[in-house]
Amino acid sequence: MSSTRFQPGQSGNPKGRPRKHRRPNVSAFEIILDKTLTITQNGKAREATVEEALQQQTLKDALAGKRLAIRKLLKMIEKRERALEQKNPEPCRKIELKHHYSADNADEALRILGIAEPEPAFPTRWKVHAWATQAALSRPGRKKLDRREADNIRFFSFDPDSLKWPRSRVE
Known part of the structure; x- marks a missing residue:
């Protein structure tokens, strides 16, 4: 009988094929937004994310009167308000009503x-x-x-x- 590496009925890879590591579902746009830039603000250079730089530019354009930027800024404000409301819901206050009928x-x-x-x-x-x-x-x-x-x-x-x-x- 010939000598082999594996016994009959035994797999050569008992653990099976290794699984691929899956990357999280992140879009290229989200990856770019997380990158940092050096921006100049009030004469000073500082680091900021691309998202923050875009928000600053939108604010600047809105203050200059550009309608599209104003609309975008209002949407950003609404989104922020909704997020704050979900994070810190306003406590329910009980109001006592008294009726007086005559x-x-x-x-x-x-x-x-x-x-x-x-x-x-x-x-x-x-x-x-x-x-x-x-x-x-x-x-x-x-x-x-x-x-x-x-x-x-x-x-x-x-x-x-x-x-x-x-x-x-x-x-």
């Missing part, structure tokens, strides 16, 4: 707006003017009224005979 105030508001006023024969009973009742009846999507509700509307309205009842609203 029937006298509501009655006076109805009188000032010309919607309702006291009935002359019974000053404690208020009636709604026909135009306001008609506006309420004419609103689309309202439920059907039964006979009792329709009678109450007639009773608490001035000049109920002038009301035009929408079709199929009164049962």
Whole structure:
């Protein structure tokens, strides 16, 4: 029997083929933006990334009145604001609401707006003017009224005979 390096049934590479090292998905544009440049600002040279240099140039052009640069600058500001908002969300403040209702105030508001006023024969009973009742009846999507509700509307309205009842609203 001949002598071989590997026994029958044994692979010559037990670990298998080595995997390729994958580079992260980075675009060429992102690689360029991370490079550094020497820029002169206010008479002084300093190191800055390409991205920072482009932002400085955009700001300079926007201040010079170039519309495209102004639009780009506004987008940069919006992007920054969104990032800051996500990073530091504004805490929710509980606001306590207090309601104070007065029937006298509501009655006076109805009188000032010309919607309702006291009935002359019974000053404690208020009636709604026909135009306001008609506006309420004419609103689309309202439920059907039964006979009792329709009678109450007639009773608490001035000049109920002038009301035009929408079709199929009164049962």
